[in-house]
Amino acid sequence: MAHVSVPSVPYTPQFYYVFQEPPSLDTARRTHEMTSAVHSWFDAGIPFFTMQAIRDVCQQLDRFNKNGRKILVKGLDGTMVEYKIMTGRKIRCFEPNREWIVGKPLLYYVPIQTLTSVELDNKPGVACCNLVVRYEIEVRDKYTKEIINDCQHLSFEEVQRFFVTMREIWEASQPCKQLRSMLASKRTQLKVTKIVSFACASVSHDHRSREARRAAFQHALILTLRDIFDKGRGKYNKIRCYAQDPIYTSVDKLVLQHFGIDVLDNPRGLLEVDDFSVVISCAADFCVKQIVSDLAKPAMMIWDRVHEDAEADETICGLPW
Numbered sequence: 001m002a003h004v005s006v007p008s009v010p011y012t013p014q015f016y017y018v019f020q021e022p023p024s025l026d027t028a029r030r031t032h033e034m035t036s037a038v039h040s041w042f043d044a045g046i047p048f049f050t051m052q053a054i055r056d057v058c059q060q061l062d063r064f065n066k067n068g069r070k071i072l073v074k075g076l077d078g079t080m081v082e083y084k085i086m087t088g089r090k091i092r093c094f095e096p097n098r099e100w101i102v103g104k105p106l107l108y109y110v111p112i113q114t115l116t117s118v119e120l121d122n123k124p125g126v127a128c129c130n131l132v133v134r135y136e137i138e139v140r141d142k143y144t145k146e147i148i149n150d151c152q153h154l155s156f157e158e159v160q161r162f163f164v165t166m167r168e169i170w171e172a173s174q175p176c177k178q179l180r181s182m183l184a185s186k187r188t189q190l191k192v193t194k195i196v197s198f199a200c201a202s203v204s205h206d207h208r209s210r211e212a213r214r215a216a217f218q219h220a221l222i223l224t225l226r227d228i229f230d231k232g233r234g235k236y237n238k239i240r241c242y243a244q245d246p247i248y249t250s251v252d253k254l255v256l257q258h259f260g261i262d263v264l265d266n267p268r269g270l271l272e273v274d275d276f277s278v279v280i281s282c283a284a285d286f287c288v289k290q291i292v293s294d295l296a297k298p299a300m301m302i303w304d305r306v307h308e309d310a311e312a313d314e315t316i317c318g319l320p321w
């Protein structure tokens with residue numbers, strides 16, 4: 001039995017998740033025991049996310065990215081949870097003339113709020129496992145078997161032009177000027193070697209949308225920070241910029257690369273975070289702050305919460321993002 005959850009981003013029909021029904025140990029008591037254990041580990045300051053655990057799952061996913069293989073993840077209580085790779089399987093499709101196939105596995109991070117909740121999707125078998133394997137769904141034409149992507153595709157040149165324009169608007173804006181002046185005095189105190197961004201979203205989707213503008217401004221922010229922290233650094237010692245978001249298209253990757261931002265697959269961005277990083281993560285729909293604060297003490301972190309009512313925000317702020 002597989003669960004399908006709704007897409008987390010409205011403009012990416014491909015971004016559905018499927019995940020395997022966890023082994024049923026079927027006791028509410030065990031779930032309850034686990035949630036109280038999680039509370040006590042949290043109170044004791046035990047980190048829930050570690051580089052080693054994330055790296056281990058990442059390496060297993062690299063090696064066993066085939067149907068029928070298993071990924072073993074150690075739960076917080078030390079027990080091993082087994083995820084069977086389902087890539088390639090056909091699942092129930094709710095669209096006519098199409099079929100849904102389980103795609104590439106994705107590592108999903110379970111926040112403390114879920115681990116300590118008995119009401120949310122917390123099953124005894126995985127009650128203590130905060131690294132979960134989920135999947136993208138590939139949507140295919142039922143007859144030709146061609147992969148369907150409903151998103152509008154923009155060319156490299158179109159996206160590049162859009163990004164350059166948005167970057168100019170951002171650079172001329174008051175918030176950008178404030179940021180530059182605030183960091184002018186702090187720059188040398190902060191030991192920064194890289195900028196790691198999460199969830200900055202796609203710049204290659206419909207440019208009339210607020211989402212694309214926000215994505216462009218957030219990537220422009222990466223370049224502003226690079227410009228600030230690069231000052232005085234030698235030619236061979238430049239600030240490196242990384243971006244992780246599973247939503248990036250091939251055009252996004254090319255455009256970002258063109259501006260010196262390397263796209264890293266989930267979870268390789270997280271594996272880059274250290275005490276000399278600036279971390280950027282606006283309205284991410286995964287628990288970046290919980291993960292990052294367990295992994296490192298970044299020199300700086302910039303974030304924004306997920307806004308419930310984006311349209312209302314736009315009216316209130318009056319800003320283009």
Ligand SMILES: C[S@@+](CC[C@H](N)C(=O)[O-])C[C@H]1O[C@@H](n2cnc3c(N)ncnc32)[C@H](O)[C@@H]1O
Nearest residue numbers: 199200201214244245247266282283284285286
């Ligand atoms: C609500 S959107 C926010 C987009 C943009 N930052 C903004 O402020 O409008 C959440 C973003 O988180 C991204 N995301 C989800 N899981 C992620 C992961 N594991 N790593 C990086 N980004 C992720 C999604 O693809 C999506 O682009």
